[in-house]
Amino acid sequence: MIEIKNCSKAFGKIQAVNKVTMDIGEREVFGLIGSNGAGKSTLLRIMAGIIRQDRGEVLMDEEPVFENERIKEHFFYIPDDAYIPANCNALDMAEFYRCIYPGFQQARFETMMKQFHLDGKRKISTFSKGMKKQLLVILGISTGTKYLFCDETFDGLDPVMRQAVKSIFASEIMSREFTPVIASHNLRELEDICDHIGLLHQGGILLSRDLEDMKFHIHKIQCVLTDKKKEEELKKELEVLKTEHQGSLLLITARGTRREIMEKIQAKNPLFCEVLPLTLEEIFISETEVAGYEVKNLFQ
Numbered sequence: 001m002i003e004i005k006n007c008s009k010a011f012g013k014i015q016a017v018n019k020v021t022m023d024i025g026e027r028e029v030f031g032l033i034g035s036n037g038a039g040k041s042t043l044l045r046i047m048a049g050i051i052r053q054d055r056g057e058v059l060m061d062e063e064p065v066f067e068n069e070r071i072k073e074h075f076f077y078i079p080d081d082a083y084i085p086a087n088c089n090a091l092d093m094a095e096f097y098r099c100i101y102p103g104f105q106q107a108r109f110e111t112m113m114k115q116f117h118l119d120g121k122r123k124i125s126t127f128s129k130g131m132k133k134q135l136l137v138i139l140g141i142s143t144g145t146k147y148l149f150c151d152e153t154f155d156g157l158d159p160v161m162r163q164a165v166k167s168i169f170a171s172e173i174m175s176r177e178f179t180p181v182i183a184s185h186n187l188r189e190l191e192d193i194c195d196h197i198g199l200l201h202q203g204g205i206l207l208s209r210d211l212e213d214m215k216f217h218i219h220k221i222q223c224v225l226t227d228k229k230k231e232e233e234l235k236k237e238l239e240v241l242k243t244e245h246q247g248s249l250l251l252i253t254a255r256g257t258r259r260e261i262m263e264k265i266q267a268k269n270p271l272f273c274e275v276l277p278l279t280l281e282e283i284f285i286s287e288t289e290v291a292g293y294e295v296k297n298l299f300q
């Protein structure tokens with residue numbers, strides 16, 4: 001488990017990370033989301049022990065990360081601008097990481113290279129951006145580390161590749177202790193991969209929630225009520241986030257489980273009532289509106 005406790009980091013006058021407290025659980029795909037400059041890369045670099053926080057603590061399996069050689073064997077970090085030496089091919093890279101990570105799985109590496117149709121002998125400098133990202137993920141998984149930190153690694157990967165990475169993550173999580181942490185400025189890139197989302201805004205954490213849990217606790221219902229008084233009663237009885245009218249249809253977005261909400265609406269004897277699917281964008285808008293945070297840019 002990774003515990004981030006009241007962690008802050010400033011660069012001169014810029015407060016890149018501001019009192020972040022957040023836990024990253026075991027065996028879940030954790031998405032770190034935030035708009036440009038929100039502090040994602042800085043937080044990942046602190047978690048990878050590349051820079052030290054000014055205040056607070058970052059513990060990986062109860063040990064501090066910075067200048068802790070032993071703990072470095074437990075994670076693999078893929079920076080946004082990963083350096084790959086010129087003339088190097090994928091097999092050279094695998095050999096390099098084999099020396100650093102004692103648990104490097106060569107057979108797994110070769111299988112994934114085939115699965116992704118990547119040529120191990122070809123110079124990496126001739127790879128496309130997406131191919132380089134795939135290779136870095138393959139190398140990261142092959143190291144067999146418990147944690148994998150990916151900075152913008154999935155942005156721009158095509159859907160087929162994303163699906164392939166997603167299923168590799170799922171099988172790793174099933175078969176061993178494995179927790180990928182993925183930073184992105186685009187929630188759409190993460191929504192089908194992540195189990196948990198931490199939303200960073202201006203260096204601070206706005207929310208950290210399980211995606212399934214979020215979907216379970218917000219619902220949108222459309223119904224037709226027989227009179228306006230019942231609508232007013234419902235607004236008091238439910239934790240309503242939003243109401244809209246479309247002719248005689250009333251659309252209610254409310255916090256609560258489907259059952260809790262439906263029971264209260266059914267008690268008003270509606271002429272018609274059904275639950276509508278909520279998009280992740282609608283859920284995030286509802287969850288973050290209190291903080292006045294504009295989530296639309298995370299969905300572009």
Ligand SMILES: Nc1ncnc2c1ncn2[C@@H]1O[C@H](COP(=O)(O)OP(=O)(O)OP(=O)(O)O)[C@@H](O)[C@H]1O
Nearest residue numbers: 011014016034035036037038039040041042043185
């Ligand atoms: N080495 C540095 N020196 C000065 N300022 C920095 C440095 N690194 C980051 N910052 C600043 O800290 C803030 C957070 O940057 P960071 O790279 O962590 O954001 P980010 O969420 O990863 O953004 P992006 O999505 O654009 O990559 C920004 O205002 C950035 O300009």
